[in-house]
Amino acid sequence: MKYLPLLWSNLARHKTRLVCTLLSVVFAFLLFGMLMAIRQAFTLGANFAGANRLLTMSAVSLTVALPISYGDRIASVKGVERVDPQNWVGGYYQETRNTVYALAVRSADFFTIYPEYQLPATEQHAWLADKRGAIVGAALAKQYGWKLGQQIPLRSNIWRNKDGTNVWDVTVDGIYTSDQKGGDSQLFMHYQYLDDARSFANNTVSWFVLQIANPDQAGEVAQSVDALFANSPSETRTSTEKAFVANFAAQYGDIGAIVTAVVAVVLFTMLLVTVNTMAQSVRERTGELAVLKALGFGNLRLTGLVLAESLAITLVGGIIGLVLSYVVIGGIPGALLQFLPGLYLPAHAAALAVGLMLLLGVLAAVLPVSRAVRLQVITALRSAG
Amino acid sequence: MNALKQLLVVSLMNFRNLRRRMDSSLVAVAGFAGVVLVVVAILSIRAGFHATLATTGSPDVAIVLRGGAGSEVNSVLGGNQSFTIGQAPGVAQDQSGAIVSPELLVQISLKKRASGLQSSVSFRGVTADAFKVHAKVHIVSGRMFKPGLNEVIVGAEAAHLFQGVQLGDTLHTGRYHWQVVGIFDDGGGLHNSEIWTSLPVLQGAYQRGNSVSSMYAKLTSAAVFPAFKESLEHNPQLNVSVQRESDYFAGQAQGMSLFIGIVGAIIAVLMGGGAVFGAVNTMYTAVAARTQEIAMLRALGFGRMPVLASVLIEALVLGLVGGVCGGVLAYLLFNGFQATTFNSLTIIAFRFAVTPQLLGWGLAYALVMGLLGGLLPAVRAVRLPIAASLRQS
Secondary structure (H helix, E strand, O other): OOOHHHHHHHHHHHHHHHHHHHHHHHHHHHHHHHHHHHHHHHOOOHHHOOOOEEEEEEOOOOOOOEEOOHHHHHHOOOOEEEEEEEEEOOEEEOOOOOEEEEEEEOHHHHHHHOOOEEOOHHHHHHHHHOOOEEEEEHHHHHHHOOOOOOEEEEEEOOOOEOOOOOEEEEEEEEEEEEOOOOOOOEEEEEHHHHHHHEOOOOOEEOEEEEEEOOHHHHHHHHHHHHHHOOOOOOOEEEEEHHHHHHHHHHOOOOHHHHHHHHHHHHHHHHHHHHHHHHHHHHHHOHHHHHHHHHOOOOHHHHHHHHHHHHHHHHHHHHHHHHHHHHHHHHOOOHHHHOOOOOOOOOHHHHHHHHHHHHHHHHHHHHHHHHHHHHOOHHHHHHHHO | OHHHHHHHHHHHHHHHHHHHHHHHHHHHHHHHHHHHHHHHHHHHHHHHHHHHHHHHOOOOEEEEEEOOOOOHHHOOEEOOHHHHHHHOOOEOEEOOEEOEEEEEEEEEEEEEOOOOOEEEEEEEEEOOOHHHHOOOOEEEEEOOOOOOOOEEEEEHHHHHHEOOOOOOOEEEEOOEEEEEEEEEEOOOOHHHHOEEEEHHHHHHHOOOOOEEOEEEEEEOOHHHHHHHHHHHHOOOOOOEEEEEHHHHHHHHHHHHHHHHHHHHHHHHHHHHHHHHHHHHHHHHHHHHHOHHHHHHHHHOOOOHHHHHHHHHHHHHHHHHHHHHHHHHHHHHHHOOOEEEEEEOOEEEEEEOOOOHHHHHHHHHHHHHHHHHHHHHHHHHHHHOOHHHHHHOO
């Protein structure tokens, strides 16, 4: 603690330089936070897919429907506890670009299969009792200003009902939240409503969600399910929800690799800036360092001083940047979020950022420290004379 | 004239002793280069994706989809509607009648060669008219499929990307086997990511009866499109939406375009900000190192402007060098880089395009960053008190 004034006076020696370096680091970590949030959004929630859920879909393609009769046969497979037939709605609100991630599900078992969704019991009952009811995620409701009890003319870019329109009126019976961040941007309606009223493809589903008893047996259960339908007109492919979401997300492109590459270039540049600052600052203080050495400061304490100075810059700048990114991401208007629901700064990214700040601080101190340690007191004092 | 001469003298002096300030200057250059590299690379993704879609769409071809369907994937039309569409005003004719191409699109799952991951690929059923509408499509190796047989031709990018679709391979999907008899190229467009076969065979294999996804009509000219659209969209027997092919594909790219634009802007501003502050540091150091020199020049009668300009010019040169390095790196590393993305449930292969225009923007941005970085230090340089600076030792 007694070195704090010394540390401060060293840092404040060149205020402009200190501010410039700090701002460089602030910008770098502000960018880092935003990129990590984008990367997170592109995992499409693969991180919180349930370990005890499997997905059975057509082996040909996700767009090929399966007969609903498969549901009962899947349910009879050993290890399968519940089966939920789900149908992709292709929903949008008012205009085609306002995509609504809407699914038609069999509601009776829904909350058992998806324990992460939370909804008051009264709203659950209201939804189960209302054939044309829907529950919407809190983020989605906020985005379009939907209120409980409101009727929404949801449109589908796939399904027409029997009166020839693509409008599916649903009532908001419940607004759910999710204990997983970013998991509250979907709309769920009743499968029976969609299937009874649609003009084609009746008695089919997009996929089945299976709840299994033991996540360790996922592989065996998946194989038994697919074996049931081998060589039938509609062969199936079953995978864990996590594997499916990860594979689906990967098709958008390797966002992870792109973000990593950009972050690497950003941090490398910032490393150069910080190294430069530290090198300059130590070079200018050659005389002072020599005096400290003459006063009996050991190499360890000198190293500590330079390192502390460097770390102070990267940590203070980095944390300001990270906090700013958190504020900015939180302030993004809902209209923009529809492109990327689930945009948030995950905790592991924040931890990674702090790790990188420490690394950056240490790396930036290496060169100046080695210079300070090798300093010959006599020569330095004489030349500083 | 005198001021110009002074400027020349001061600038030359600056550059001669640049070597002494090399490491600090290199930091500024690396900062600018990093920004230009990243921003140009990100925007080249958009340029490449645009180029692929622009190659595919032609203004004198109209695409007819079911009303309300946003894309071919969601659209279903009766095959018999091709007659009505062929009768609409403005459709081009040849010896076999109106040029209308009914096409069925289904999605199949294929494994990527590189990663082994499953991808959703478009499998398109076409008739002979398709090759009149999509005139750029031509066979590059092997031969055309024979109508009525389970034979396919594969787009050049698809053959490159996926397992089991090279010339001579047999493609297994569902219960059917398809012989790959040819590889085709459409001049770098969207169809290169697809697999094509004969329409009736695909309709049979996927139990689609006579229905198709879309109809493409070749028009006599781009100008007749409004009349063509009007007549079909107001036909009470049809429920269709009609778009120019070029607009349709441009629309498909919109979301991605906007997204990359936003991300590119965020990176340009934030990373650029970081680099500018790094450069401000460098230039302050440069000015500080030359305090005495500058004071001496001023004492000798050199004006403020030449001194100010000389600092700015040095900063601009750093920006220029950084911009060129970043642009060249971006070109060498990313131009032609093959990537895929996902649009309307199908995979689209495209190549990053580092265009001259992008390089120009990158360079201009580097110069702006250089200028911003040099501004404050330049002002400090001319404000240095002459007498006090000369006395400094």
